[in-house]
């Protein structure tokens with residue numbers, strides 16, 4: 001049975017606290033202070049229990065008045081205010097009877113989840129009154145029956161009998177015993193393999209349907225989590241008309257996940273969509289202080305942060321992260337409001353304002369720094385434009401094989417690996433086509449469905465590489481079961497970038513991995529500007545070059561110019577970039593009839609005789 005003082009976050013959620021909860025995970029590692037704990041809260045005396053970064057007192061016992069605290073620490077707690085309005089009270093006053101305890105726990109669950117605001121709950125979990133909540137039928141979760149337990153009181157349930165409703169990865173949730181094995185190397189950095197549980201919703205409402213089915217979307221989220229170094233132990237989803245404005249998922253689902261958290265020792269919960277600051281706050285309260293709640297956007301931002309290798313990428317990711325954090329800052333300081341007695345009331349509010357100001361200043365500084373980086377990139381592009389070599393940009397879904405393809409075309413050694421977002425910075429390489437014409441190929445950052453808007457905004461300088469291209473090559477992993485949906489997601493981002501006017505060549509990559517390549521090649525042949533290739537084996541590369549030459553020629557204009565004999569270098573540029581049909585030597589200079597890139601023809605407007 002859960003007991004504890006009024007400031008104990010676990011107690012207030014009625015969760016039987018265990019020392020193991022507190023000693024594991026990021027919360028514990030970021031603790032500010034270590035308190036000696038002994039008492040009745042689920043573990044043996046003498047365990048050392050920590051106070052986490054948010055200031056939650058993770059464990060303290062009403063039965064034990066002799067907590068080994070400094071006088072300051074003791075004051076903090078003795079001044080803590082009872083949520084039921086009893087004013088300040090000491091530890092000794094928190095020794096409740098079982099019934100009182102249950103009521104208190106219920107009240108606190110109410111407080112945490114704003115039950116009265118739950119009317120907007122989705123179809124599967126209609127809004128529940130307080131009484132209904134007490135009687136909530138958790139029979140879907142073995143080990144939780146209404147007769148003998150309230151859901152928040154559930155002792156640790158038998159792991160064998162509890163499984164998330166959907167286990168997309170087929171991971172059984174076996175627990176590792178030794179934490180030292182949980183550090184993994186990701187992109188040269190050591191990351192902690194937190195036990196992670198994924199949650200999504202299958203929206204049925206008009207206009208809410210996503211490109212991906214819920215299972216596919218969760219599978220992708222699992223891949224993202226793996227890329228970030230997390231260990232996915234399970235997942236679940238709920239069918240809803242639209243997301244619950246308070247908690248994203250319905251109230252019943254919150255309860256179910258609550259059980260799964262304990263069953264699988266979950267440390268992080270990731271939601272498949274971006275949560276509003278309010279949803280995030282409510283869910284954090286509902287799941288308890290030592291479970292990190294985050295969303296797809298935060299996860300993607302985290303991966304970008306791990307992968308950023310250049311100054312530009314680092315600045316861009318930092319900016320996106322700050323923009324994301326700004327409206328969510330309040331949750332970090334709620335502990336001050338909770339701990340505030342009469343004297344320090346409102347302190348939390350002030351701190352939020354201070355922090356928001358610091359963050360805004362930081363954002364302005366980052367934007368200024370990025371502006372100078374952007375200028376630098378623009379100068380580089382201007383210099384490139386001065387030598388009018390056509391630029392071909394490789395775009396596509398993350399992991400489609402863009403970098404592998406660039407490596408194949410140019411012999412470059414861009415990092416290509418079976419992980420999402422391997423490339424963040426554009427890489428440009430000069431490639432000589434079989435007709436001896438030169439062009440530049442640029443590898444870009446990959447796209448993904450639900451791409452965070454903060455990232456698109458922050459990466460605008462990088463993405464401008466795409467908008468300046470002569471030709472776009474959309475690389476698609478045709479062997480991927482979700483290839484069609486990935487194409488739509490990429491087209492959506494391209495539409496946002498306003499590049500529809502640039503000609504597009506479609507490349508079906510990884511043809512070596514499909515079962516029936518012949519059939520696919522026939523399909524591709526029937527489509528316009530679509531080529532089948534394998535970056536791995538080099539198959540189809542010749543057809544690709546032909547298609548690039550064809551497309552670039554289509555972009556050229558026909559000119560007839562007389563180049564004075566003292567501008568011989570211009571003739572060599574025309575030969576290098578254009579296709580010369582005729583060359584004759586006349587009195588005024590060299591007469592050339594050729595197809596050249598538009599940019600080059602503009603440079604020769606003075607010399608032009610005829611242009612069509």
Ligand SMILES: Nc1nc2c(ncn2[C@@H]2O[C@H](COP(=O)(O)OP(=O)(O)OP(=O)(O)O)[C@@H](O)[C@H]2O)c(=O)[nH]1
Nearest residue numbers: 399400401402403404416417418421422423446535
């Ligand atoms: N079998 C096969 N694997 C490929 C092919 N092209 C790429 N791959 C593999 O696909 C994975 C992803 O390749 P990348 O080149 O890193 O993909 P990307 O599009 O650059 O990915 P991001 O940089 O994350 O956007 C790597 O493991 C490659 O080895 C191919 O033609 N056939």
Ligand SMILES: [Mg+2]
Nearest residue numbers: 402403422423
């Ligand atoms: Mg790449």
